[in-house]
Every structure is written in C-alpha cells, then in structure tokens.
Ligand code: 5GP
C-alpha cells in the first residue's frame with residue numbers, strides 16, 4: 001500500500017491526491033482521502049485507481065489544511081470497499097483515521113481479545129485493530145495511545161494517522177516498510193516514498209525512524225522513540241521490485257540499487273548473447289546495469305502498453321494470463337534468430353514469466369537465457385508483500401533446473417544472496433531477507449493468511 005499525509009496546507013486534499021497519484025504503483029485496488037479543517041472531517045474512498053476515484057469536484061468537498069490518503073493493495077482482507085482506507089471511526093466525540101502500509105502478524109489475537117471485551121469490527125483488515133487500540137486508550141492522550149498501541153501490535157507498519165487537528169506518523173521498530181517526512185513551504189508531508197514529494201515539489205527532510213512517532217500539529221513537528229530495536233529489517237524486496245525507481249527509500253536510491261543488482265549479475269555470470277532485454281518496466285534498471293557491465297547491447301525487444309495496470313493485482317488466473325498478453329508485445333524483427341538474455345527483477349509464481357518467455361520464443365529467438373536480479377523466492381512474506389502462500393511460490397517447491405524447464409529457457413540464473421547484499425553497499429543485518437532465506441526478523445505465530453479475519 002501507499003500512505004500519504006499533509007498538515008498545514010490550504011490545499012491538503014489536492015496535494016494528497018497528487019501524492020497518491022505518485023504512489024499508485026503501491027496499490028491499485030482502492031483509494032481514499034480523509035481531510036479536516038481542524039474541526040470538520042470529510043472523507044471519500046472507493047474502489048479503483050486514484051484518477052478514477054477522485055475528480056476536481058470530489059476534491060473540493062474534502063476541505064481543510066490536514067489530509068491523509070491511502071492506496072490499497074490487499075495483504076489482509078479482501079479487495080472490497082468496506083476494506084478501503086483510510087479507515088476512520090468516531091470515538092468519544094473524536095475522529096481517528098488511519099492509513100496503513102504493511103501487515104500485522106498478531107492482528108488475529110488482538111482482535112479476538114478486543115471482541116471478547118465488546119469491540120465490534122467493521123472490516124476484515126488487520127489495520128482496524130490499530131484504530132480500536134488507539135480509541136480505547138485515548139484517555140491517556142494521543143501520543144501515549146500511539147505508544148501503547150505500538151507496544152501491542154507486531155508486524156510491519158508505516159502508518160499515517162489523523163485526528164481533527166493532528167497528523168501522526170509512526171513506523172514499526174524494524175523499519176520494514178518505508179515512510180518519509182517532507183516539507184512544502186510551511187506544510188509538513190508524510191509519504192511512503194520520496195517520488196510523491198518530488199511530484200508536489202516538497203523538500204525531503206528525513207525518514208521516520210524505525211520505532212519513531214512523529215506528531216504534527218499547530219505547534220509544529222515533534223517526535224519520540226516509542227520502541228527500540230537492536231536491528232533493522234528494511235524489506236529488500238522494496239528495492240528489487242516494489243518501490244518506484246525514482247524514489248529514495250531507507251536512505252538509498254531505488255534505480256541505482258537495481259542497476260547495481262544488474263552489475264552484480266554480470267560479475268556472477270558471463271554469457272555469449274546478441275542482446276540484453278528487460279520485460280518493461282520492472283526489469284529495466286537491472287537490465288541496463290547488466291548490459292553496461294557485460295558490454296552486451298541493450299534492446300527494448302518487447303513493447304509495453306502503458307494503459308494496463310499491474311497484472312499481478314488481478315485476482316483470477318485466467319485474467320492474469322490475459323493481462324500478460326495485453327500488456328507486452330514482442331518486436332519480432334528485433335528478436336528473430338537472436339540469442340537473447342532477459343534480465344528479470346524477480347520470479348514469484350512463474351506463470352507470468354512462462355507466458356512472456358513463450359512469446360519471445362514464438363517471436364523467433366534462437367536462444368533464451370533469463371537472469372534474475374534476486375535470489376529464488378522460497379518463503380512467504382507476512383509483512384505486506386502479497387506472496388503469503390508458500391504453495392504459490394515456484395521456487396519453494398522446485399529446483400532452479402525444474403524452474404528452467406517449466407519456463408522453457410535454455411539457461412536460468414538467479415543472483416546470489418551474497419551478491420545482492422554486496423550490491424546494496426550495506427550490512428546483511430539491515431535487511432529483511434526472509435522470503436529468500438527463511439530467516440524471519442519477527443516471529444509469525446498465529447498468522448493464518450490473508451483472509452484470517454473473514
Ligand atoms: P511470475 O513469473 O512470478 O508470475 O511473475 C513475475 C513478474 O511479476 C516479474 O516481472 C515481477 O516484476 C512481477 N512481480 C513482482 N512482485 C510481484 C508480486 O508480489 N506478485 C506477483 N505476482 N508478481 C510480482
């Protein structure tokens with residue numbers, strides 16, 4: 001998901017609209033904005049893309065100097081309007097709206113105990129427990145309520161919260177998902193990624209630190225560390241695939257990181273080939289890195305139709321395959337008779353890659369090799385990337401050789417964990433690598449999958 005918040009700008013909801021526009025890649029299922037003028041709170045959310053959900057007229061109704069917004073890609077709870085965010089409640093005369101990126105691993109247990117105490121839940125999202133916990137402990141004041149809530153919830157969370165007059169941002173102690181702070185004239189901005197700050201021409205100030213709470217109101221910005229952690233666990237998959245290449249997350253530029261991954265591939269394998277190609281856009285940057293480091297020319301040998309959403313969001317298998325064909329078309333004149341190296345950012349289920357590779361073969365390629373800019377994804381993610389079911393991960397049940405055969409390739413090579421870390425220029429301990437090595441930075445007992453609350 002993508003989260004965004006503004007405090008102190010007369011066009012807060014409009015800025016949030018543009019912010020969400022820039023964060024659209026983080027979720028295409030639903031979009032929503034909650035705004036406030038200090039007293040009156042307005043909200044609108046609907047299924048669909050930001051551009052489909054909002055228009056000028058709709059934004060005019062979202063008045064005030066404070067706004068929070070959300071684009072959703074579901075990892076807990078179905079893709080339905082009821083589960084759209086920001087999720088807002090009114091409790092004891094106060095409004096609390098929450099926009100959450102990440103996934104809680106103990107939402108089930110918390111929800112059960114809250115229900116036993118009489119809480120009534122409206123959604124099947126993990127994020128709703130956050131609102132209940134904050135509302136329940138509201139007596140201690142907002143800051144203490146957030147601190148208390150953070151001590152109870154476990155998992156990945158970058159959350160932007162708004163009351164009538166205060167904007168709050170907080171991040172889990174491992175720092176699994178990104179969240180940054182920006183400034184635009186006098187206004188403060190919170191955003192999942194810096195590409196959204198660029199769009200509204202806000203200045204990047206810093207990241208919200210893991211375990212930190214930032215509170216923004218008429219007195220300005222103040223912050224405190226609610227939870228300490230001995231280690232970090234930045235999601236490395238944000239760099240590999242999820243975040244936008246023009247963003248800096250966790251203190252690093254995503255484009256450069258991906259290019260480094262391609263260069264690392266060139267150090268690991270050398271191949272005789274006529275050209276290197278990506279499946280645009282996700283593979284572009286690693287493919288450029290590989291091409292430059294290996295001196296094999298780069299070609300855009302498949303052309304993307306830009307007016308199709310990310311195929312993996314679509315629910316049914318038949319739709320997904322259709323999505324692949326509608327999205328990419330090979331240029332036969334470039335491919336025919338050639339030895340082709342495809343650099344791909346990642347292989348998850350393998351179904352998309354298989355269809356795409358078949359299309360390259362049908363276009364007349366003589367030899368097809370695939371290099372993957374990350375190691376095999378063998379273990380499910382419980383922290384907010386939608387591969388929570390081990391059965392659907394091709395690399396959890398198959399060897400590289402079996403995957404090569406399944407995909408119809410002449411050769412297949414995955415980047416090693418060591419080279420991936422080396423390409424990051426950082427320490428292994430800074431990252432979550434669980435989907436690659438099964439080493440989960442946070443225990444996941446009691447998590448029963450995406451639909452556990454339904
Ligand atoms: P697959 O071959 O595994 O079906 O699809 C791999 C392609 O999906 C890659 O091009 C990759 O960019 C993209 N992809 C990356 N992350 C995800 C994800 O979380 N889920 C799915 N299904 N596809 C993803």
Ligand code: SF4
Nearest residue numbers: 235237381432434435
């Ligand atoms: Fe990211 Fe993988 Fe860790 Fe999930 S398991 S948070 S996708 S690195």
